[in-house]
Amino acid sequence: MPQVDEHLIDDDIDTSAWDGVPIRLRAAGLRWTPQRRTLVDVLREHQGHVTATELISRCRERDQTTTPSTVYRTLDVLEEFGLVAHGHGHDGREEYHVLPGETHGHLYCEACGRQWEIRPETGAAIVDALAADLGFEVDLSHVTISGHCQGCHD
Ligand SMILES: [Zn+2]
Numbered sequence: 001m002p003q004v005d006e007h008l009i010d011d012d013i014d015t016s017a018w019d020g021v022p023i024r025l026r027a028a029g030l031r032w033t034p035q036r037r038t039l040v041d042v043l044r045e046h047q048g049h050v051t052a053t054e055l056i057s058r059c060r061e062r063d064q065t066t067t068p069s070t071v072y073r074t075l076d077v078l079e080e081f082g083l084v085a086h087g088h089g090h091d092g093r094e095e096y097h098v099l100p101g102e103t104h105g106h107l108y109c110e111a112c113g114r115q116w117e118i119r120p121e122t123g124a125a126i127v128d129a130l131a132a133d134l135g136f137e138v139d140l141s142h143v144t145i146s147g148h149c150q151g152c153h154d
Pocket residue numbers: 086087088142
């Protein structure tokens with residue numbers, strides 16, 4: 001199983017999706033401000049997972065005037081555009097997938113603190129089983145499943 005550090009994302013990922021953000025923001029009635037530009041620049045250089053706290057501090061390194069509320073509001077809009085997708089870590093804090101690709105779940109070991117991504121095939125088996133049993137449509141990428149890894153439950 002791949003650990004979270006090795007993402008299921010291609011190295012040659014296409015970042016051109018960010019180019020349309022200023023136009024889409026304006027179409028949504030929002031201004032293209034220096035703070036928003038800084039956030040998009042930070043996201044463009046990022047792959048995989050990032051927490052909002054990390055994003056805010058990286059934006060602040062470039063632009064001292066960045067406020068958390070602007071970052072959160074802009075992330076909400078970028079999520080509507082499909083450019084980021086939020087999930088929750090084992091402690092409930094928000095984590096963002098940048099340019100989310102294939103839906104995948106996350107596992108967290110309560111003993112050693114390591115995290116893994118659930119392979120899409122394995123995730124699909126879980127999702128399909130719950131759909132067949134309860135007709136429930138699970139959003140596996142939204143939560144982190146806690147437990148004990150192979151090395152820790154022996
Ligand atoms: Zn949520």
